Amino acid sequence: xxxxxxxxxxxxxxxxxxxxxxxxxxxxxxxxxxxxxxxxxxxxxxxxxxxxxxxxxxxxxxxxxxxxxxxxxxxxxxxxxxxxxxxxxxxxxxxxxxxxxxxxxxxxxxxxxxxxxxxxxxxxxxxxxxxxxxxxxxxxxxxxxxxxxxxxxxxxxxxxxxxxxxxxxxxxxxxxxxxxxxxxxxxxxxxxxxxxxxxxxxxxxxxxxxxxxxxxxxxxxxxxxxxxxxxxxxxxxxxxxxxxxxxxxxxxxxxxxxxxxxxxxxxxxxxxxxxxxxxxxxxxxxxxxxxxxxxxxxxxxxxxxxxxxxxxxxxxxxxxxxxxxxx
Amino acid sequence: xxxxxxxxxxxxxxxxxxxxxxxxxxxxxxxxxxxxxxxxxxxxxxxxxxxxxxxxxxxxxxxxxxxxxxxxxxxxxxxxxxxxxxxxxxxxxxxxxxxxxxxxxxxxxxxxxxxxxxxxxxxxxxxxxxxxxxxxxxxxxxxxxxxxxxxxxxxxxxxxxxxxxxxxxxxxxxxxxxxxxxxxxxxxxxxxxxxxxxxxxxxxxxxxxxxxxxxxxxxxxxxxxxxxxxxxxxxxxxx
Numbered sequence: 001x002x003x004x005x006x007x008x009x010x011x012x013x014x015x016x017x018x019x020x021x022x023x024x025x026x027x028x029x030x031x032x033x034x035x036x037x038x039x040x041x042x043x044x045x046x047x048x049x050x051x052x053x054x055x056x057x058x059x060x061x062x063x064x065x066x067x068x069x070x071x072x073x074x075x076x077x078x079x080x081x082x083x084x085x086x087x088x089x090x091x092x093x094x095x096x097x098x099x100x101x102x103x104x105x106x107x108x109x110x111x112x113x114x115x116x117x118x119x120x121x122x123x124x125x126x127x128x129x130x131x132x133x134x135x136x137x138x139x140x141x142x143x144x145x146x147x148x149x150x151x152x153x154x155x156x157x158x159x160x161x162x163x164x165x166x167x168x169x170x171x172x173x174x175x176x177x178x179x180x181x182x183x184x185x186x187x188x189x190x191x192x193x194x195x196x197x198x199x200x201x202x203x204x205x206x207x208x209x210x211x212x213x214x215x216x217x218x219x220x221x222x223x224x225x226x227x228x229x230x231x232x233x234x235x236x237x238x239x240x241x242x243x244x245x246x247x248x249x250x251x252x253x254x255x256x257x258x259x260x261x262x263x264x265x266x267x268x269x270x271x272x273x274x275x276x277x278x279x280x281x282x283x284x285x286x287x288x289x290x291x292x293x294x295x296x297x298x299x300x301x302x303x304x305x306x307x308x309x310x311x312x313x314x315x316x317x318x319x320x321x322x323x324x325x326x327x
Numbered sequence: 328x329x330x331x332x333x334x335x336x337x338x339x340x341x342x343x344x345x346x347x348x349x350x351x352x353x354x355x356x357x358x359x360x361x362x363x364x365x366x367x368x369x370x371x372x373x374x375x376x377x378x379x380x381x382x383x384x385x386x387x388x389x390x391x392x393x394x395x396x397x398x399x400x401x402x403x404x405x406x407x408x409x410x411x412x413x414x415x416x417x418x419x420x421x422x423x424x425x426x427x428x429x430x431x432x433x434x435x436x437x438x439x440x441x442x443x444x445x446x447x448x449x450x451x452x453x454x455x456x457x458x459x460x461x462x463x464x465x466x467x468x469x470x471x472x473x474x475x476x477x478x479x480x481x482x483x484x485x486x487x488x489x490x491x492x493x494x495x496x497x498x499x500x501x502x503x504x505x506x507x508x509x510x511x512x513x514x515x516x517x518x519x520x521x522x523x524x525x526x527x528x529x530x531x532x533x534x535x536x537x538x539x540x541x542x543x544x545x546x547x548x549x550x551x552x553x554x555x556x557x558x559x560x561x562x563x564x565x566x
Contacts, residue, residue, distance in 0.1 A: 061426060070531050078512035090426055090517060092507035106415030107425045208531040215532075234532045266415060268423070 056086035060273045063100075063108040065179055066206040068256065069093030071226045071300050077289045081280050087273060095206065097177030103127060103259075106266035110274040114179035114224075114256045117186075120317035127266075128259035130275065132282050133314040135290050135301045136255040138243025139183055142211070142228060143169075143220035145238050151220075152240045157249050158191035160241045165191075168199040170219035172210050175202025183254070184222045190251065211235055224254050226300035233296065245302070255304070257314070258282070282306070344536060345514070352516040353524050353540075354547065360428050360502065360520060361495040364435035365443070369488050371436075372443040377473055379444075380451035394448075397441030402434075406501030409434040413505060426507040428518055434501035439491035446490055450483020451476055485555055496548060499526050521547070 068074055069091060078089045094102060096113040103111040104127050112134065113119060122128045141151065141160055149167035151160040164171055173195070174181035188195050203213055207227040214221040215235040225243060242248035258278055263271035280286055282305035290303045313320075379387060411417050413424040413433070424430045454476045462475040477484070499522035502508075506518035508527060519527075521544040528537035 066530065070527075075510075075512050075514065082512055088511060088517075090507065090509045091512075092426060092509060094507075106420070206530045209529070212532045231532050268415065268421075 054086075055273045055276060058270060058273055059088045059090055060110065060270060060277055061090045061092065061108045062110050062112060062277070063092045063094050063098070063102045064112040065096050065099060065114055065256075066093045066208070067114070067180070067224045067227050068112060068301075070206070070208055071230045071295060073226075073290065073293050073301060076293055077281075077286060080286070080289065081277065084280070085273075085276060089277070095176055096179035096182065100127075103261050106261065106269060108261060109270040110258065110260050110277050112256060112258045114254055115182040116255065116257065116318055118179075118182060119257050119259065123259065124317055126264070127262055129262045129264075130278060131257050131259045131315055132278060133304050133311065134256045134258045134281065135287075135303045135305070136253060137225045137301050138245045138248065138254050139180065139222055139252040140225050140228060140239045140243050140248070141220060141241035141252075142214070142223050142237040143240045144218040145236065146218075147240055148218075149220070154241060155249060157187055157241055157252050161187055161191045161195075162193050164220050165193045165195060165200075168197060170199050170201065170214075170217050171195065172214040172217070172219045172221040173200060173202045174207065174210050174222075175204045176206070178206075179254075180207060180222060180224055183252075187222070187251065211237060226295075229298050229300060230295045256301070347514075349510070349514045349516070350540075350543065352510075352514075353519050353521055354543065356428065356516045356518065357496055357520040357522070357544075357547070360431045360506075361435055361439075361492060364432045364495050365439050365488060365492045367432070368436045368440040368443055368491055372440055372487070372491075373447055373477075373484065375444050376447035376451055377477070379448055380476070381469075381473065391445075391448075394441050394445045398445055400438070400441070401500065402438055402498040403500035403504065405434050405437050406504035409437065409501060409505050425505065426509060426518060428506070430505040431502045431518060431520075434505050435495040435498070438498055438501065439495045442494055443487045443491035446487035447480070447484050450480040450487065453483065454479045485558075489552055489555055492551065493548060496520075496544070497522060499523055 062074075064074065070093065074089075074091050078091065081087070082089060092099070092102070092108070096115045096118060099108070099111050099113050100118055100122050102108045104122070104125075111122075111128065119128070119131060123131055139157075141157060143149075143151070149164045149169040151163050154160045154163065173184055201213075201217075201219070203210060205213070207223060208231055210221050211223055211228065211231055212235065213219070215237050220240070221237075225245065228237075228239070239246075241252070243252035243254070244250050258281060260271060260274035260278060261269040263269050281290075284306050287303035287306050290301050291299060293300060379390065409430060410425070413419045413422070413430045415425065424433075458479055459472055459476060462472045467475065499520075502518070502520050503523050503526065506520070506523065508519050508523040509517040510519050511517060516524075521540055525537045525540045525544070528534070528540060
């Protein structure tokens with residue numbers, strides 16, 4: 001949705017004309033040069049019309065997952081974007097399912113989530129445009145140190161889940177239609193095991209709460225590595241099955257994607273600003289900032305937007321090809 | 328006490344592990360949203376309570392039961408209803424109210440109105456019949472009688488307003504849904520209240536900071552209650 005609240009008095013210094021905005025797309029790293037340009041344009045053009053033409057003073061609504069928000073990543077990197085464009089980013093942490101639903105209702109301009117299947121569905125239904133691969137980390141299976149089911153050392157995530165199910169050791173499921181929950185359900189399906197019974201608890205809560213709950217009960221759970229690292233000092237859970245970053249199975253990879261809300265479906269989506277945001281966050285500068293973001297001395301997210309390879313699959317539903325388009 | 332004074336006083340009392348201005352801004356948003364909602368709902372509720380206290384009309388019992396049911400209405404459900412109204416697809420969609428304090432005020436208005444109406448009504452109907460008769464006997468018009476009754480019932484009405492405020496400032500379900508719990512990247516709250524901040528800390532397992540924020544909320548509500556009760560006392564001494 002476009003919030004054209006022009007806060008001219010506050011934002012004059014960083015006002016951008018349309019021309020500068022396009023330059024900003026190109027020069028992700030040259031923040032200072034752009035700031036200087038912005039200063040010039042603020043002096044040269046002061047009329048109402050120019051103010052309408054730029055994005056300055058507008059608000060971008062980003063719905064995203066708890067894992068990107070709770071790790072503090074977005075707060076850390078957003079200041080740069082806000083300064084560069086003179087805009088405000090309203091980041092709403094909702095979980096993948098809810099974030100996509102808000103976007104579907106036209107209540108967001110851009111959406112950053114981590115469940116490729118749900119993203120593809122969102123794109124296929126026409127709600128999202130210009131999907132880009134953004135960054136990744138991985139999932140890990142964590143549990144109490146004494147490991148009652150004995151899954152430590154298994155190099156298959158599905159085997160680990162089957163072992164937990166056979167031992168009927170307590171397992172906490174997010175149960176909230178989030179990206180992590182979706183991944184967990186996919187893993188159970190891949191393992192050919194139907195989870196159920198007293199040992200399997202759906203708590204319907206965010207990752208932090210799930211880790212706390214598992215910690216209290218001495219239970220296993222599936223966590224994204226970022227949230228686990230950011231919370232590790234508070235809990236006694238340990239990583240029992242590693243994800244691909246530490247040499248674990250590829251099935252535990254956790255890619256994040258970003259999409260703009262389709263202005264053809266939701267007329268009042270702030271598409272310009274959404275595309276500026278996607279341009280910025282996939283630029284080398286912001287990608288560096290993502291890879292430099294650390295918590296407890298560890299890198300939480302690994303950028304993957306900047307690549308020499310064309311990587312066409314990021315723009316289309318997984319496995320899509322033009323040959324199969326007229327099925 | 329102005330909200331500003333409270334906003335500056337409270338963080339000074341407890342050392343919180345947050346960025347400069349963060350706690351102050353969430354206290355401000357909490358007070359602004361709940362305060363505005365309660366003022367609006369008081370302006371709406373008291374006339375309703377007076378009309379219901381003085382007039383008899385068909386369906387009065389039904390209205391009463393609806394109000395009483397409203398007191399127990401879950402805030403999450405209210406949040407969802409307001410979301411449907413203010414969402415881009417809803418009737419107020421073009422106003423762009425989703426994820427704003429205005430939407431939060433709307434939902435807290437809905438939450439605070441039933442307790443304020445119901446308790447005010449109980450206070451007004453509880454005023455001794457003799458007082459009304461005396462006012463009438465002294466030649467008072469209907470308005471005079473109403474004013475006398477309100478004056479007698481002011482303690483009850485103050486309790487009603489406090490109950491409404493308590494419901495508004497302590498609820499987390501609806502403000503989380505329609506407000507989105509947003510802060511700017513610089514850590515200044517846009518739609519984050521004390522309750523949603525507590526929820527966020529608890530979600531991250533930061534139980535200590537969550538408890539600290541809970542204590543701030545408690546102190547805030549206590550001081551507001553103290554101020555309101557004190558006003559009531561002064562009123563009775565000046566009589």
